Amino acid sequence: MTTELGGGELAAGIRAEVTATAAELTAAGTPPRLAVVVATADESSAWYVRSIARAAERTGIACSVVDLGETATPDRIRAELAALSADPAVHGIILQTPLPADAVVEDLAASIDPAKDVDGANPLSLGRLAAGLPAHPPATAEAVLALLDHHGIPLSGAHAVVVGRSTVVGKPAAHLLLQRDATVTVCHSRTKDLAAVTRTADVLVAAVGRPELITAEHVAADAVVVDVGTNPTPDGGLVGDVDADSVAGRVAGLTPVPGGVGPVTTALLLQHTVASARG
Amino acid sequence: MTTELGGGELAAGIRAEVTATAAELTAAGTPPRLAVVVATADESSAWYVRSIARAAERTGIACSVVDLGETATPDRIRAELAALSADPAVHGIILQTPLPADAVVEDLAASIDPAKDVDGANPLSLGRLAAGLPAHPPATAEAVLALLDHHGIPLSGAHAVVVGRSTVVGKPAAHLLLQRDATVTVCHSRTKDLAAVTRTADVLVAAVGRPELITAEHVAADAVVVDVGTNPTPDGGLVGDVDADSVAGRVAGLTPVPGGVGPVTTALLLQHTVASARG
Secondary structure, three states, rough: OOOEOHHHHHHHHHHHHHHHHHHHEEEOOOOOOOEEEOOOOOHHHHHHHHHHHHHHHHOOOOOEEEEOOOOOOHHHHHHHHHHHHOOOOOOOEEEEOOOOOOOOOHHHHOOOOHHOOOOOOOHHHHHHHOOOOOOOOOOOHHHHHHHHHHHHOOOOEEEEEEEEOOOOOOOHHHHHHHHOOOOEEEEEEOOOOHHHHHHOOOOOEEOOOOOOOOOOOOOOOOEEEOOOEEEEOOOOEEEOOHHHHHOOHHHHHHHOOOOOHHHHHHHHHHHHHHHHOOO | OOEOOOHHHHHHHHHHHHHHHHHHHHOOOOEEEEEEEEEEOOOOHHHHHHHHHHHHHOOOOEEEHHHHOOOOOOHHHHHHHHHHHEEEEEOOEEOOOOOEEEEOOOHHHHHHOOHHHHOOHHHHHHHHHHHOHHHHHHHHHHHHHHEEEEEEOOOOOOOOEOOOOOOOHHHHHHHHHOOOOOEEEEEEOOOOOHHOOOOOOOEEOOOOOOOOOOOOOOOOOEEEEEEOOOOOOOOEEOOOOOOOOOOOOOOEEEEEOOOHHHHHHHHHHHHHHHHHHHH
């Protein structure tokens, strides 16, 4: 029997707390505000930004979307991030990807004040996370851990295998798992015999951005699988990095897509924003 | 047959380059200078600092040891690091450990200008390294990779297992190995059945600080083993994290202690210092 490790209940709980905190902050004269900087015409990015803005407003957080257009230069983006960092009315800043071809997100994100870096995109946030110092982790990576905790999955001494080595998910998730005393393996496109490695996982985190890459041959019978993938399908739907039909019935637990990591990620972005507003 | 993967030749080559660069810089009116900040009376630390100072001076780098005493407060140490960061005559800064009990190295090292952070101790350096941006890696972690490269050990697609998750060695070594397309596993004191995990390694990096922890049962027959340990023995010698007698004859290659990672680490600290002086 495979248990569905949904994120809806956890996300709702976080949003309820955020709503209460946002109301307190607003009553105290500090209405929390999130700014999302956009420099793309990408449609799935626009969809994501709208969903964040809606979620923010529903919890009482004002959300400004600053659209610089897809021809924005790196300097222009950097200047905007610096201006928002200096603006005392803004408490959280997200730099949305994709960016124009000559812009490097890790480089530009260094212009986000670490205190307002609610999606942990500034390399200083990642370094502080890796060094065990307080920092906002990237929300998606934190959502992986939050979901595992919510469903009572033990991590200390477990073998966690992360497929994907991105700066936004794979690497920070590896650090968070390591902090929780898991033995951590990071796999990627150059890994030889991926299935042999992933079959050794007690906890498997798929964060590679390849639709349904992970199938029954990649998983041990008692594994817990967290699917971070959100790959658009031709019919306008979403599919994860895990082939749910293939692994269902075999693994102990699986997070659904949609409805797993996604809603928790959004809720954590809002939680970081009110935490930053509270100071 | 186990090949000894010594660091002496590589270190000598690096020092020769450093000596030439230091002479050029001095002739051009920018004599390179390294500053080592010390706040301990620890004897093995004092030994290490003397060895760095001697190596620096031999290559034409001036070395100032700033001894703040073992009662130095975190604020005093931070102020010294900031002053050295602002001093244009100083090109490299090392914060020596151990530190007084109330001081956290990762926290204090944030006061080292990243350009002068020749041992990659500032969390920003670690974050930039993890994000794939230019940064000084911690010299010991970089020495592991330099030794493997010097001896022609392939890394792409290899399974590298790092034992130890310190901020100064284990974590940055994992990032450097990942950057080189190895599949990377990080083990530590909470890892269950360490020997079973380390036996899957093509490349095993022991950086845990426990004398002779790694024995024949921990290694595959064709593995390459890098021993980062430098544990003092009662008779004033040094012993690694690997039991060399136990693994000798079994593995394909092993770095000696002393004479492996150590001299390469020192040489890289000096290389970072002249690189920083060159700007």
